Amino acid sequence: MSSLLTDRFGRNIEYVRLSVTDRCDLRCFYCMPRGFRDFEIPEHWLSFDEIERVIGAFARLGTRRVRLTGGEPLVRHGLPDLARRLAALPGLEDLSLSTNATRLARHAEALRAAGIQRINVSLDSLVPETFRQITRGRLDKVLDGLMAARAAGFRPIKINMVVMKGINDHEVEDMVEFCLEHGFTLRFIETMPMGDTGRNASDRYLDLREVRARLARRFELLPGVMPGGGPARYVQVAGTELRIGFITPISQHFCDTCNRVRLSVDGTLYMCLGQEHRFELRPLLRSGCTDTELEQAIRDAINLKPERHEFTEKPEKILRFMSMTGG
Structure with missing residues (x-):
């Protein structure tokens, strides 16, 4: 079944990034201010029942991929239970x-x-002090988590x-x-001017075409592909299984192939990371809407999706932080 959600520009929307919380146990300086406390109140969080209902509606309309995000999704109690419920939804093929x-x-x-x-x-x-400077967290906990994920059988780990x-x-x-040694896939990402935190990091911006050129001087890079619904452009290191992706929202935007929307923890659908187009689903859910009404609301929301972001032209436009939108 192909997606029944097609926006005004002919793009099939078959991928939802689902934020289960706007809270995080780290404070990456490009994502969330260190003293930030203005989190969404729990009464406004979508319940697991509400989330299952919304994602079920998306699945009936042809959505095949859902990614759980945050904030940090594992600070939301009971996440494995939610994952189990979503994985069982008819039509959903990929839960990440x-x-x-x-x-x-x-x-x-x-x-x-x-x-x-x-x-x-x-x-x-990979340097503990640098990691602490960026996140205020401990690198060893992340490395332990990575090794546990590999032992649990996750493939791929990006x-x-x-x-x-x-x-x-x-x-x-x-x-x-590091990724060659452990069998991980690697993706490099450009900084984005999301909120004051992202704009304050703009002087640290690096065009990833420079990084790719650097790597090509050390490694033989071949065209590569990876399964998934994301925007990375991949190469493969010759003679290895390593694939390296480049996510370039600034230097080489990928808006013409954008196939995703974001659902925040409070039930707001964001149509674009770099625009303010949104649709509030929580009032509809809590007023007793039917499944037909919910599906029509999702269709109406998709019609709001803009053609592209304006990070380059209007970097001051987005006031919300990355953690508020959902990764």
Whole structure:
């Protein structure tokens, strides 16, 4: 079954990034202010029943991929139970998770048993002090989580590294070697001007075409592909299984192939990471809407999806932080 959700620009929307919380146990400086406390109140969080209902409606309309995100999704109590319920929905083919992995060591096996197939882990540095500078967290907890995920049988495990000039750009080759050693996939990401935190990090922005050129001088890079619904452009290191992806929302935007929307913890559908187009589902859910009404609301929301972001032209436009939108 193909997606029944097609936006005004002919793009099939078959991928939902589902934020189960806007809270996080780290404070990456490009994502959330260190003193931030203005979190969504629990009464506004979608319940697991409400989440299952919304994702069920998306699945009936042709959505095939769902990624659990945050904030840090593992701070939401009972996440394996939610994953189990979503994995059982008819039509849903791919359930994945984005995490900082600080809590993954104790949850990996339960998440795998619940039906999560793939994991993306945010890891911006392999140097404990640099990692602490970026996140205020402990690197060893993340590494323990990664090894637990590998032991639990997750394949693939993707490492997401936001590359920042003067912070961690000198670690690019080290991260490649780390992923070669452990059998992980690697994705480099450009910084985005999301909220004050993202804009304050803009002087650290690095065009990933420079990183790719650097890597090509050390490794033989071949065209590569990876399963999944994300925007990365992949290469493969010759003679190995390592695939390296480049996510370039600034230098080479991928808006013409965007196939996703984001559902925040309070039931707001965001049509674009770099625009303010949104649709509130929570009032509809809590007023007793029918499944038909819910599906029509989702169709109406998709019609709001803009053609592209304006990160380059209007970097001051997005006031919300990345953690508020859902990764």
